[in-house]
Amino acid sequence: MDDKIELPRYNAYEEIPLFLDAKAIVRVLGVSRTTAYAMLNDEAFPTIAVGSKKLVRKEKLFEWLQAHETDVSQAQESIYTKLSAMRGKSSPF
Numbered sequence: 721m722d723d724k725i726e727l728p729r730y731n732a733y734e735e736i737p738l739f740l741d742a743k744a745i746v747r748v749l750g751v752s753r754t755t756a757y758a759m760l761n762d763e764a765f766p767t768i769a770v771g772s773k774k775l776v777r778k779e780k781l782f783e784w785l786q787a788h789e790t791d792v793s794q795a796q797e798s799i800y801t802k803l804s805a806m807r808g809k810s811s812p813f
Contacts, residue, residue, distance in 0.1 A: 739768075739775040748781070758803050 727747045730736050737744055745756035759765050759776075766780040776784075 736778050738778050739770075740778060740781060741773065741775055745776070745781070754803060754806070758806070 727743070729747055729750065736748055740748065742753055742756035742760060745751065745759060746753055749756075751759075760767050760774040765776065766784055767774045767776050769775075
């Protein structure tokens with residue numbers, strides 16, 4: 721099963737909802753659903769819980785991206801490590 725969801729991307733910042741779930745993160749960043757869920761479940765990611773659902777505020781997502789801009793390899797390693805743990809594999813980093 722291909723984990724990549726083919727959804728239309730947002731064309732402007734204003735189109736992005738105020739609160740993003742995994743599906744919206746996929747549309748914004750073009751990542752897989754698994755990666756979006758790994759981000760939402762990462763303790764360092766700025767999520768809020770609404771019932772059992774995890775969301776991120778649009779502003780916090782872009783702040784987080786900006787903060788990790790210069791340290792992309794570390795952010796990728798953190799996400800890959802979480803994904804690998806979910807799949808039972810070791811990190812290549």
